Amino acid sequence: xxxxxxDSRAGGDDGSLVPAGDQAATLTKDQFRRxxxxxxxxxxxxxxxxxxxRDLADDLAQEAMMRAWASRHTFRPGTNFKAWIFIxxxxxxxxxxxxxxxxxxxxxxxxxxxxxxxxTQHVGIDLADVQKALEKLPAEQREMLMLVAAxxxxxxAAEITGCAIGTVKSRIARGRLALRRLLAEDGEEGGAGVVPxxxxxxxxx
Amino acid sequence: xxxxxxxxxxxxxxxxxxxxQDQDTVGQGSADEGGDGPDHGEEAEPAxxxxxxxxxxxxxxxxxxxxxxxxxxxxxxxxEDIPEDFLRLLDQLDDSQSREPGK
Numbered sequence: 001x002x003x004x005x006x007d008s009r010a011g012g013d014d015g016s017l018v019p020a021g022d023q024a025a026t027l028t029k030d031q032f033r034r035x036x037x038x039x040x041x042x043x044x045x046x047x048x049x050x051x052x053x054r055d056l057a058d059d060l061a062q063e064a065m066m067r068a069w070a071s072r073h074t075f076r077p078g079t080n081f082k083a084w085i086f087i088x089x090x091x092x093x094x095x096x097x098x099x100x101x102x103x104x105x106x107x108x109x110x111x112x113x114x115x116x117x118x119x120t121q122h123v124g125i126d127l128a129d130v131q132k133a134l135e136k137l138p139a140e141q142r143e144m145l146m147l148v149a150a151x152x153x154x155x156x157a158a159e160i161t162g163c164a165i166g167t168v169k170s171r172i173a174r175g176r177l178a179l180r181r182l183l184a185e186d187g188e189e190g191g192a193g194v195v196p197x198x199x200x201x202x203x204x205x
Numbered sequence: 206x207x208x209x210x211x212x213x214x215x216x217x218x219x220x221x222x223x224x225x226q227d228q229d230t231v232g233q234g235s236a237d238e239g240g241d242g243p244d245h246g247e248e249a250e251p252a253x254x255x256x257x258x259x260x261x262x263x264x265x266x267x268x269x270x271x272x273x274x275x276x277x278x279x280x281x282x283x284x285e286d287i288p289e290d291f292l293r294l295l296d297q298l299d300d301s302q303s304r305e306p307g308k
Contacts, residue, residue, distance in 0.1 A: 033295050040291060041283035048282050062294055069298050127281075130274040148272070149279035176271045183271075 027072045035081045036065055042082070042150045047089055049146030051097075052135045060096070064089035083152075086160045090143065097139075125183065133182035141175030148172055 027035070036043075043064065047057035068075070068085045075084050134142055140161075147157040157168045 029298050032298065036295060037287070040287055041285070042279075044285070044287075045279045045282035049279060058288060058291075062291060065291070065294060125270050125274050127274055127278055130271070131278055134275070134278070145275050146279060149275040150283075176269065179271050 025077055027075060027077065031077075032069060032072060036068070036085070039082045039085060040065075043085060043089060046086060046143075046146050046150050047093065049134070049149065050090070050139065050143045051093055060089055060093050063092055067092065080156065080159070083156050083159050086147075086152075090160060094139075129183055129186055130179065133179050133186070136182055137175055137178055141171050141178060144168055144171040145175045145179075 040061070044058060044061045047061045047064075048054060051057050051060060064085055067088050071088070075081065134145065137145070143161065144157060147160060152160070154165045154168045157163075158165045161168070163171075
């Protein structure tokens, strides 16, 4: 699997969202630290979701953190810090992926940890199967699914990925459909079992 | 099937209502928009983060186990303790690490 869907339109590697000369007050170290700590769990989860490897994801999250600090003059206080730093992480992630084709690896240790999670297994899905299937998706679908999982609104997902909201919806829908098919294929091969389609899918949505 | 429905209700209760609605209304949108390819021709409308919250007018109470699983995968990582090296890095932030605008 490759990570070839990078879209750097949403800012540069440093997440620059405001043109030079339009800087507002710069975040202080304390403000920055507070903001980062508040979103760090989601940042790490998103990084792991899109790159599939724990260590690499944490490296990327740390790098995003440092780049955000170095570029803090481009952040406009009062705007969406979470989206801003996600953009930095995402752009860095795809920059790296372009340079390194064997970017994504399956992390069996992570799969093992996820296997202990219970509730979703009751509805017939093994989370490890979902994670494996997720890593087979095109990067642009995978990242959209993980952004939604990170509680991002469509607007935020659109801002982070530089896409239109319709595209966000489309990628999420396609991503879920692809996951469903992958899991169904696994089921036919004796794996997780067929996943029931939700109403919107069954209705042709 | 009863078991599935019962557990569905249990699992649904674990999802934030707004998020649940977000996830479940997705498929009602524009499956024809965009494409599977990387962004070709998808630049039509610029992203906006402000304004009224759209796309929430079509409540769909259907539970999507895929969305729930993805949420759980995310939450599992998010629930981990922040590694020490992150905290050390934050403590070591230095004003001199700032890049000047335009450089």
